[in-house]
Amino acid sequence: MHLDRRAVSFALSCLIVLGATGIGVAQDYPNRRITMVVPFPPGGGNDAMARIMAERLSAGLGQTVVVENRGGGGGLVGTRSVIKAAPDGYTLMLGHTGSIGINPALYRDAGFDTRKDFVAIGLIATMPLVLLTHPSVQAGNVAELLELARASPGALTLGSSSKGTGSHMCAEMFMHVAGVTMNLVPYRGTAQALTDLIGGHTQLTFNVIPPSLGNIQSGQLRALAVTSPQRSALLPDVPTASESGLPGFDVVLNYGLLAPAGTPRPIIEKINQAMRLALDDAEFKKRVAADGAEARSSTPEEYAAIVERDLTQWGDLVRKLDLKVE
Secondary structure: OOOOHHHHHHHHHOOOOOHHHHHHHHHOOOOOOEEEEEOOOOOOHHHHHHHHHHHHHHHHHOOOEEEEEOOOHHHHHHHHHHHOOOOOOOEEEEEEHHHHHHHHHHEOOOOOOHHHHEEEEEEEEEEEEEEEEOOOOOOOOHHHHHHHHHHOOOOOEEEEOOOOOHHHHHHHHHHHHHOOOOEEEEOOOHHHHHHHHHOOOOOEEEEEOHHHHHHHHHOOOEEEEEOOOOOOOOOOOOOEOOOOOOOOOOOEEEEEEEEEOOOOHHHHHHHHHHHHHHHOOHHHHHHHHHOOOEEOOOOHHHHHHHHHHHHHHHHHHHHHHOOOEO
């Protein structure tokens, strides 16, 4: 993977060791409860991913890791709270493409800088989205869908969740890369967008796979493509967008762990080691796969590079399409 200077800078920031004091603290770490902040309300994909990892980290580190949901502001409230915490390894955050990769570019005053305010610990998983259409749409693949879109610009109605979410940004990226215009209809959440698609009120949407899997299998919805570079184990017969005529199309939601900037390197390494042991476990992989994701371990530097890629990819799109919100 080619990294620009910002990626290298962010990765190097993950290597800071705070001298003998940091090493001494790490030797005794952890000696009390650890809080993993999820900057979204309970019940969603972020919450589920955090709880799976917290359970395994508790066992690996020998201390309880509790999940604390701090929702609000599309992830901004919880994220801002973490950067104010002591950089001692006892406050961590579940990182998600939306909260740390999209929000800094999307909001005019996000209140944090991912590159400066956080240190990467490690990747947990990647999750693709799937392009879904109502059966009434006369398109059996992406190429035919794009033919319809180009023949009648703006005629196809594409439902998405609220601005800045994975569903919305994937839809914007799809239209931008394919060079087509559709009627984008935002909903408060993906559940409502999915309901209206099933009812035929909209014609297509992007969503994570598990909530729509039963509808795909029953024929209520048609899956045209997944957005990851590789096919999904949940939908092995569904091609990728790249295979379907959009070479290089790669939109996945990345989940990982971060800590406030300044957290000693030895502590970062200790947590990373516990994460990697969990991610190598077959049962852990199975639980993550059931949620439509692929468990993937990494070094802190590798996850830093993934975060940098998200920041660059989505920041560029926000600027090109002027998607900023107050």
